Amino acid sequence: MPIIAVIGAQWGDEGKGKVVDLLAEKARVVVRFSGGDNAGHTVINQYGEFGLHLIPSGIFYPGVTCIIGNGVVINPAVLINEIDQLNQRGVDTTGLFISDRAHLIMPYHTLLDGLEEESRGGKAIGTTRKGVGPAFADKTARLGIRIGDLLDKEVFQERLRSILEYKNTILTKIYGVKPLSLDEIYNQYCQYGERLAPRIRETTVMLAEALDRHELVMLEGAQGTLLDPDFGTYPYTTSSSPLAGGSCLGAGVGPTRIDRVLGVFKAYCTRVGSGPMPTELKDETGNLIRERAHEYGTTTGRPRRCGWFDAVVGRFSARINGLTGIAITRLDVLDILPSLKICTSYKLDGQKIDYFPGSVAILERCQPIYEELAGWQSPTSDIRDYEQLPVEAKQYIARLEELISCPVNIISVGAERGQTIHKLPIF
Ligand code: GDP
Ligand code: IMO
Numbered sequence: 130m131p132i133i134a135v136i137g138a139q140w141g142d143e144g145k146g147k148v149v150d151l152l153a154e155k156a157r158v159v160v161r162f163s164g165g166d167n168a169g170h171t172v173i174n175q176y177g178e179f180g181l182h183l184i185p186s187g188i189f190y191p192g193v194t195c196i197i198g199n200g201v202v203i204n205p206a207v208l209i210n211e212i213d214q215l216n217q218r219g220v221d222t223t224g225l226f227i228s229d230r231a232h233l234i235m236p237y238h239t240l241l242d243g244l245e246e247e248s249r250g251g252k253a254i255g256t257t258r259k260g261v262g263p264a265f266a267d268k269t270a271r272l273g274i275r276i277g278d279l280l281d282k283e284v285f286q287e288r289l290r291s292i293l294e295y296k297n298t299i300l301t302k303i304y305g306v307k308p309l310s311l312d313e314i315y316n317q318y319c320q321y322g323e324r325l326a327p328r329i330r331e332t333t334v335m336l337a338e339a340l341d342r343h344e345l346v347m348l349e350g351a352q353g354t355l356l357d358p359d360f361g362t363y364p365y366t367t368s369s370s371p372l373a374g375g376s377c378l379g380a381g382v383g384p385t386r387i388d389r390v391l392g393v394f395k396a397y398c399t400r401v402g403s404g405p406m407p408t409e410l411k412d413e414t415g416n417l418i419r420e421r422a423h424e425y426g427t428t429t430g431r432p433r434r435c436g437w438f439d440a441v442v443g444r445f446s447a448r449i450n451g452l453t454g455i456a457i458t459r460l461d462v463l464d465i466l467p468s469l470k471i472c473t474s475y476k477l478d479g480q481k482i483d484y485f486p487g488s489v490a491i492l493e494r495c496q497p498i499y500e501e502l503a504g505w506q507s508p509t510s511d512i513r514d515y516e517q518l519p520v521e522a523k524q525y526i527a528r529l530e531e532l533i534s535c536p537v538n539i540i541s542v543g544a545e546r547g548q549t550i551h552k553l554p555i556f
């Protein structure tokens with residue numbers, strides 16, 4: 130059986146949680162490969178509604194092994210709380226494992242995330258302030274502490290001692306705040322380590338064994354393509370790669386092992402945080418979408434910026450990720466609109482362009498060029514068969530497929546697992 134990567138194809142919150150929860154029924158292993166608890170993946174199924182931040186959305190199927198991969202940064206307090214919450218609600222988490230190579234979010238990371246944001250003033254990125262950016266920065270700067278380090282208290286203490294000395298210098302000398310206590314952090318993280326130790330593994334071996342047994346492995350993306358530090362709207366991005374390419378690094382599999390890359394798109398666009406979004410609607414239609422769809426962040430509760438579907442982004446995302454198929458979510462949100470717009474290209478300084486510019490300064494000058502389509506103005510949430518969709522909805526989907534040059538496999542018409550239309554088999 131193959132590996133399928135499920136990737137956010139816009140600015141995050143596309144509905145990856147719903148899609149992974151749906152598809153994980155057939156998987157034996159699900160791996161989260163990037164980000165940290167900046168992610169918020171909503172899953173609604175027979176157990177209720179969940180907002181998962183770190184645990185893969187495959188956790189609801191007994192017998193599915195869920196792995197938090199090396200590419201994730203882990204706040205152990207958040208993870209332990211998430212495990213406890215799931216257990217309290219009757220979800221079995223014995224199949225959850227953590228890569229020993231995953232880096233830890235330390236108390237100075239969360240503190241610095243807030244302090245750095247405040248020091249940016251009007252140029253703030255609008256991070257989730259979960260410490261994710263500072264933790265990835267330390268990973269790259271070789272100042273990180275990995276979860277596997279907690280398994281040897283002496284190693285951990287020594288590493289924490291030297292790093293904390295440096296971090297405290299920054300906290301006190303640059304930001305003028307109080308230093309953090311070595312003993313407090315050490316004791317607290319030792320407790321986390323004891324609690325999580327039975328789950329910490331060399332997870333790439335587990336993955337390789339699953340592949341040898343020909344089991345289906347799913348790689349669960351966090352964030353979205355336009356938040357990638359290389360290909361997103363830099364510097365208004367996150368700090369790890371949400372791309373299909375990032376899934377190899379963050380899970381520990383070679384690119385040749387990935388057979389399918391499913392891009393998850395909303396039927397429109399949203400973004401939370403700062404940075405350009407060419408199709409943003411700062412009008413009544415934008416407000417209507419936000420309220421109808423309750424577009425407020427799963428992690429921070431912030432209102433999401435809403436706008437029309439951007440097919441320039443769609444094409445770019447398909448190319449950069451090598452998408453083999455698409456899941457369109459939240460089609461039902463558009464049910465009430467009399468007409469819909471799709472951005473097909475941009476106007477830049479009087480010229481039409483159809484590529485996504487690398488510079489935010491240029492992107493900010495781009496005006497969307499729209500094509501208008503008729504709305505269907507009838508409910509779609511109870512439809513399960515593609516042919517039963519209103520003709521205008523089918524035309525909308527067909528036009529997206531054409532503009533992105535990629536087939537649509539799945540159409541989601543509601544937040545619950547079953548509210549799904551399987552248009553084309555993925556395998
Ligand atoms: P993720 O981060 O990509 O997993 O997405 P989020 O969970 O942050 O945001 C997606 C939101 O859309 C959640 O509130 C989901 O419950 C909801 N959702 C997903 N698919 C659909 C759908 O087809 N229709 C509607 N109305 N809501 C959906
Ligand atoms: P899921 O997995 C939407 C955004 C933040 C901010 C930027 C940097 O639920 O789709 P960070 O805390 O990562 O340093 O913030 O990235 N961001 C997300 N936006 N969905 C997410 O995750 C996000 N994770 C980070 O809002 O603009």
Ligand code: MG
Pocket residue numbers: 141142143168169170171427
């Ligand atoms: Mg989300």
